[in-house]
Amino acid sequence: MKQRPNFFLLNLMLFGYAFLYAPIITLIAFSFNQSQVITTWTGFSFRWYHELLSNKMILDAALLSLKIAFMTANFAVIIGTVGALVIVRFKTFRGKTLLNGLVTAPLVMPEIMSGLAILLLFVVLQQSVGWPQERGIATITFGHITIAVAYVLVIIRTRLSEFDYHLEEAALDLGAKPLTVFFRITLPLIMPSIISGWLLAFTLSLDDVVIASFLSGPGATTLPMVIFASVRFGLSPQINALATIIVSIVATGVILAAWINLKASKSIDR
Secondary structure (H helix, E strand, O other), rough: OOOOOOOOHHHHHHHHHHHHHHHHHHHHHHOOOOOOOOOOOOOOHHHHHHHHOOOHHHHHHHHHHHHHHHHHHHHHHHHHHHHHHHHHOOOOOOHHHHHHHHHHHHOOOOOHHHHHHHHHHHHHHHHOOOOOOOHHHHHHHHHHHHEEEEHHHHHHHHHHOOOOHHHHHHHHHOOOOHHHHHHHHHHHHHHHHHHHHHHHHHHHHOOOOOOHHHHHHOOOOOOOHHHHHHHHHHOHHHHHHHHHHHHHHHHHHHHHHHHHHHHHHHHHHO
16 A cells, blocks of 8 residues: 655655755855845856955965864874774773773863863963963864864774674684784774764864864964854855855765765675
8 A cells, every 4th residue: 555645744854954955055046146245136246256266364264274174184083093992902991981981071071161171281281391382273283183082983983892803813813913904904894984083073173163262373263263253243255155165065075975885885786
């Protein structure tokens, strides 16, 4: 018997999608608006994209944010992978419960508290050892790494807890060295989790404004800070153009990843 469609659930789903994506579509449409008033449509134009490409402040902030996000993701993945291996592989050791609590604390702690705590840490270090001499790229990167490591560790730890260790034992029985087993078997199998953790750490760093506001200094203004400051004094159409470019890049990445996964699943079925 053919089941009738539930129109209430269908309308609810459509409302949900409209609630999420209608503002994004509106923002993209008004990025091509000729008028400087973002709520009044006067004609189609690429004016704000040309002005965005000539806005040195926004371009420098975007480049700085990309550098910080890239370094944050790399270090967070390395530290998070090592931490996950230690927690999962070593079943019992003194302080394991405390370590589990410390690595998961940033997940539930408000960002304003984390930013203030890290700022106080750098102030104490500056007074004690003279480092850092000033707040800037290094302090923002260390702050982002501190938060991102927790997310990466949880993702990789979950994958390692479901790992089939018989594969490693079989390789060791066949004469492979532990380091070879790690790079040839363990690392490829947990690589999807590592990539997911890297992307999440990159996104968290690129999107952060609270911690960066505490840890930034002169000449170290990230892109979210520039956007937040400009929105407070009125939304510029250049921000619409910038948001459209970011949304386009993210959508392209999502579509490309979905296409690769679909192609891989088809090859496996064959």
